[in-house]
Amino acid sequence: MKGGLLSAMVAVFTRELLVFWRRSTEVMTALVFFVIVTTLFPLAVGPERHELMLMAPGVLWVAALLATTLSLNHLFASDYQDGSLEQLLVSPYPLSALVFAKIAAHWVLTGLPLALLSPLLAVQMALPTKAIGTLVGSLLLGTPILSLIGAVPAALTLGVRGGGVLVSLLVLPLYTPVLIFGAEAVAASAGQGFASVAHLSLLGAFLAVVVSFAPWASSAALRVSLD
Amino acid sequence: MGEFGGFAGVSRLIKFIHKYGAPKRFYRLAGRLVPWFAGVTALLFVVGLYLGLYxxxxxxxxxxxYRIMFVHVPNAWMSMMAYVIMASFAATGYIWxxxxxxIMAKATAPLGASFTLTALVTGxxxxxxxxxxxxxxxxxxxxxLILFFLYVGYMALQASIDDPRRAAHASAILAIVGVVNIPIIHYSVYWWHTLHQPASLTLTSQPKIYITMLIPLIIMSLAFMFFYFTMLLVRVRSEILVREQRTDWVRKLVRSKR
Known part of the structure; x- marks a missing residue:
């Protein structure tokens, strides 16, 4: 049975990757959004390097937050429309495990590319080179939290009018701790605060909490939405 | 008794709620309770404001x-308490x-949001x-402020789903997730604040409060608490009327009022 559950999760995971690979524009949209938003800031506040450096951790993290929020809409929506989400519900495996696989795939397709792309934008924002490692690390730890928490409002707003804007309204207040810990960690290693290890370990602790309850909460949310 | 005794106790309580919490019965009960609660609220406000202001x-x-404290602090307390009450009602409705x-959870949300807004404005x-x-x-x-956003999100979700049962269950999950997150949000904000503010500006340790200021504060807190219960009963009554508008007893009630 255990092998069965694991292979079901792997099947969901690979299916997600395959589907998103074939509709890669949706994945790319979030990434391009991330790039454009960070490019807007120097245009708005001026190209002064010191000012940009002070703002860089916050700007990069807020942009990552917004890009992830934007991508949450197609976590469940297309599966909801074509009915394959209902197939997951009637499958003999625990829904929360399958949802976890879906969320993992979502992270691989949005959070991971964001983290890998971020050094480029960090250079653009004049972030010191020594802080770039922390930026990538904090994004690698933080973006899974964003995908996990975001799955709950994404599931709750399925088929609801104004769902897209509603998701951001519901999810952004819940994202504040990630933003604080993530941006502080980067600022710390850019020399604007204390050691970044403390912030990163808090991010890790938050990730551990969220991994344990978010798949369960979003599967409960899916059951409510598809009732 | 042990664990099972506790569980049997809970299920007996739930049966009791199912029996006496029927909307029609509760509508009448709440109607009788509202004047009493309103009276106590008014009395507490008069006494509390007199003690606080004079x-x-x-x-x-x-x-x-500093006297704005007698409005600000009770509102801030109630804003947090109302969220916990709302989440507990929502969880009860969802689980059992x-x-x-x-209905109680739905009726609590705007009240909690207004407490939060009042705390923000007075602050x-x-x-x-x-x-x-x-x-x-x-x-x-x-x-x-973040708590206020959480309330707004809860109300927006409630408002955008037409089916009352789905709306209740969906927002219940959101409220439960919010309750798990609130301590984390709260402490992360505190931590962020201590990193960014020079220590001289913050009041990390609460200044000692004298008994002559504490008594009005407690009475004003009770006043706002009773105000909440009064408004909750009023709002629950009207929500019951809306939800049961197609039943016989509501039609009879409406006809008798004409």
């Missing part, structure tokens, strides 16, 4: 400006399918003479 001595540093609990008014600006990114003010 009887309590002026503060040696803040003069009379108690419709009355769903800002208090901040002007104390800090010299209308808004500072104080840890308490910031987490109140």
């Amino acid at each position: 009887w309590a001595p002026p503060d040696y540093q803040q003069g009379d400006a 399918n108690v419709r009355l609990a769903d 800002s008014l208090w901040g002007k003479p104390m800090w010299g600006t209308w808004w500072v990114w104080d840890a308490r003010l910031t987490s109140e």
Whole structure:
């Protein structure tokens, strides 16, 4: 049975990757959004390097937050429309495990590319080179939290009018701790605060909490939405 | 008794709620309770405001400006308490399918949001003479603001789903996730604040409060609590009427009022 559950999760995971690979524009949209938003800031506040450096951790993290929020809409929506989400519900495996696989795939397709792309934008924002490692690390730890928490409002707003804007309204207040810990960690290693290890370990602790309850909460949310 | 005794107790309680929490019965019960609650609320407000505005001595540093505390602090307390109450009602409604609990949770949300907004506005008014600006990114003010956003999200989700049962269950999950997150948000904001503010500006340890100021504060807190219960009953009554508008007893009631 255990092998069965694991292979079901792997099947969901690979299916997600395959589907998103074939509709890669949706994945790319979030990434391009991330790039454009960070490019807007120097245009708005001026190209002064010191000012940009002070703002860089916050700007990069807020942009990552917004890009992830934007991508949450197609976590469940297309599966909801074509009915394959209902197939997951009637499958003999625990829904929360399958949802976890879906969320993992979502992270691989949005959070991971964001983290890998971020050094480029960090250079653009004049972030010191020594802080770039922390930026990538904090994004690698933080973006899974964003995908996990975001799955709950994404599931709750399925088929609801104004769902897209509603998701951001519901999810952004819940994202504040990630933003604080993530941006502080980067600022710390850019020399604007204390050691970044403390912030990163808090991010890790938050990730551990969220991994344990978010798949369960979003599967409960899916059951409510598809009732 | 042990564990099972506790569980049997809970299920007996749920049966009791199912029996006496039927909307029609509760509508009548709440109708009888509202005047009493309103009376107690008015009495507490009169006594509390008298004690707070006349009887309590002026503060040696803040003069009379501190008196806004008697409105600000109870509202801030109620804003947090109302979220916990709302989440508990929502969880009860979700787990045991108690419709009355769903209605109570829905009715609590706007009240909690208004407590939060009042705490924010009075905090800002208090901040002007104390800090010299209308808004500072104080840890308490910031987490109140995020709490306000959580309330707004809850109400927006409620409002955008037409089916009352789905709306109740969906927003119940959101409220439960919110309750798990609130301590994390709260402490992260505090932590963020201690990193960014010089220590001289913050009041990390609460200043000692004198008994002559504490008594009005407690009475005003009770007043706002009773105000909440009164408004909750009124709102639950009207929500019941809306939900049961197609039943015989509501039609009869409406006809008898004409």
